[in-house]
Amino acid sequence: MTLRVAVIGAAGRMGQQVVETVERADDLELAGRFDVGDDLGDLGGADVAVEFTVPGATLANVLHCVEQGVHAVVGTTGWTDESLSQVRSALAVQPKVGVLIAPNFAIGAVLTMLFAAQAARFYESVEVIELHHPDKIDAPSGTAIRTAEVIADARRAADVPPAPDATTSALDGARGAQVDGVPVHAVRLRGLVAHEEVLFGSPGETLTIRHDSFHRASFMPGVLAGVRGVVDRPGLTVGLEEILDL
Numbered sequence: 001m002t003l004r005v006a007v008i009g010a011a012g013r014m015g016q017q018v019v020e021t022v023e024r025a026d027d028l029e030l031a032g033r034f035d036v037g038d039d040l041g042d043l044g045g046a047d048v049a050v051e052f053t054v055p056g057a058t059l060a061n062v063l064h065c066v067e068q069g070v071h072a073v074v075g076t077t078g079w080t081d082e083s084l085s086q087v088r089s090a091l092a093v094q095p096k097v098g099v100l101i102a103p104n105f106a107i108g109a110v111l112t113m114l115f116a117a118q119a120a121r122f123y124e125s126v127e128v129i130e131l132h133h134p135d136k137i138d139a140p141s142g143t144a145i146r147t148a149e150v151i152a153d154a155r156r157a158a159d160v161p162p163a164p165d166a167t168t169s170a171l172d173g174a175r176g177a178q179v180d181g182v183p184v185h186a187v188r189l190r191g192l193v194a195h196e197e198v199l200f201g202s203p204g205e206t207l208t209i210r211h212d213s214f215h216r217a218s219f220m221p222g223v224l225a226g227v228r229g230v231v232d233r234p235g236l237t238v239g240l241e242e243i244l245d246l
């Protein structure tokens, strides 16, 4: 069966890559391209909409998809417990519709989060560094926030005490942002795409887990898995790991 796919944010860096990917896939057909200012309407009769826009627009776009009975695969950052619960409420009246929201569609980034969660209980210290292209409008990245959260959950579950840190005086920002007690540092550098390092330390050893997306092609296998998987997953799914059975 051919799935009809609409792309919201189609003129953006990710949107353009998704349009090309959909056009190349034998089992998918491009139903429409939508960007800022366009009326989403019935999304060109799409079965699935792929949404990569901006944090301030994504909730309204996803709610529109759900109201139209169109499944959604969403990569935009900025989701909160409150906005996720608005999606759940909308889905309650459209029980056949699926929405997948994933902070990162690159397989290696998903694995980095899982590996970091596994490692978290064994180390005293942990810090996250994310490194991105300088046109990114949010910091820290959605992936780094999620990574810090899963690490913090694992440390709490294992009763790991707060990481040691003797700092008593620091310039603003020198120790990064605290995300659930984990310091997260954001680098913006021309030449980069999307990168993350998770650093763990204990007496006499460190463990560094690093993932690099050198090209936006890295996100496409995950987006395709999401598009093909979401049609059989009614309700809200958060994280590509659920679709990949990881």
Ligand SMILES: NC(=O)C1=CN([C@@H]2O[C@H](COP(=O)(O)OP(=O)(O)OC[C@H]3O[C@@H](n4cnc5c(N)ncnc54)[C@H](OP(=O)(O)O)[C@@H]3O)[C@@H](O)[C@H]2O)C=CC1
Binding pocket: 008, 009, 010, 011, 012, 013, 014, 015, 034, 035, 036, 037, 052, 053, 054, 055, 057, 061, 074, 075, 076, 077, 078, 102, 103, 104, 105, 106, 142, 219
């Ligand atoms: N989950 C993942 O794997 C990944 C997630 N991302 C996230 O995806 C998002 C997009 O990233 P990227 O493509 O680099 O960003 P871009 O700024 O390149 O693209 C966003 C596009 O959405 C458009 N847009 C803005 N508002 C709306 C709206 N209301 N309706 C439709 N389109 C709109 C923008 O138009 P205009 O420029 O005119 O405002 C732009 O064309 C970010 O949140 C980023 O963090 C990125 C990469 C991977």
Ligand SMILES: O=C(O)C1=N[C@H](C(=O)O)C[C@H](O)C1
Binding pocket: 077, 103, 104, 132, 136, 140, 141, 142, 143, 144, 193, 194, 195
């Ligand atoms: O803006 C980007 O580029 C990316 N955004 C996502 C994030 O904030 O985690 C995913 C990836 O890091 C690329």
